[in-house]
Amino acid sequence: MKYRPAEGGYVRGDETRQLIIDMAIPIFGDRGFEGASTRMLVAAAGASPAAIQYYFGGKAGLYRACAECLADNTWQKLNSDARHLDDLPPGTDPDVMIDALADFFLAQEKTLHDDRDMAQRALFLAREQMSSSGPVFDIIFERLNQRVLMKFAPVVGAVIGKASDDPETRLRTAMIIAHMVGMRSHGQITLRFLGWSNFDDNLLLWGAVMRTHLRAMLSAELAI
Template identity: 35%
Template sequence: MSQVKRLRRPPAGGYARGDETRERIIAAAVTLFGERGFAGASTRDIATAAGVNAPALQYYFENKEGLYQACAEHIANDLKARFEPAMRQARDALKNEASTDALIEAFLGIKAVMLESVLMQPFASSRRLFVARELADEEPQLASKLLHRRLKQPLNKISADLLARITGVGPNDSITRIRLLTLKGQVMPFYHPPGACLDVLGWKEIDAAKGELIKTTVLEQTRALLQAWRV
């Protein structure tokens, strides 16, 4: 992938129609880049899927590389924004020496956003495919690096700090890190549907009601573990 050019952007307070068109192009591009990869997703097909003409892509993103960069930025920024309220609650609980019950609620708040992002958000499956291609070294690692730096690193740190305060075991202790990984692992069976989880559950898809059932069940399990580990 060649060096990304500086993207054209609408003026401050730009037209809502332009913003909507740009977002529509990004949504179509995330889907096609995820399904076909960078090389396999043509700008013509992306424009068709977005319902715009091909020159619109050049106007908003300069080139295909610029569009891919914009997709990576969009994924990272959107997920960071979704997690920020729960992370703020967690930071406040840690800073204010909150009770163990409040710390548990803060941990569950982060876990709830994680489950919602996997199960219930529009375009979640497309985003997973986009990032999964990068993690498999099939594409330049733009979105995965942005997510790691902007979200995963701070999220892991604050989750480990919460777990340490709840359990009385230091945040850098191997036991805390193992516990954190196993708690995160509760989400992984549902990360790539359709797949084995649908076969085990006997479901054809995970709709809103089934997603809510998964979320409630996983949060109940997490609460039970945190209560068992608390000091």
């Protein structure tokens, strides 16, 4: 892809805007908003500070645009990968539904550890999700987090025999998602603790443990 036209200057339009976003996401992911300088961001895209002002109104606007793009793209991929959950007919055996959930989470974990770009995108999301407030947090919640939770709540509800909007269903769903996200953020810690170089050679054990944990989380009776 050409970053500049042959006659000089910058290509106007969606292509250049998207290029700046694509180059900025991993930088924001590694360094955060404050740690990513404008000079660093424009150098990665082969642009100038004026380009960020032109397309985004400044660094803060670029950060919001990155959040929108990242949330939308991540949701599209997750939703596509989880389409098999939509095909589970009413009355499906709970163990089958739990296996379907485990298959999805296992595939996501493998992709994350195999894909450096996705790992950097996960860092961007993690930084903002920890902030708990602000316009970028709202963007990621509305365009990604809420959609993911609403996607899995009907499956969790079906397993435990409750409606998808029941407070217990929603809380269990949130805890499952948090458990899986925690595994992502501790991936390298887990590898070192186990003395493994990667997860690929140990997927059978990993999948078995994940299924066991999911069954325990979804089958236990509440002690209240």
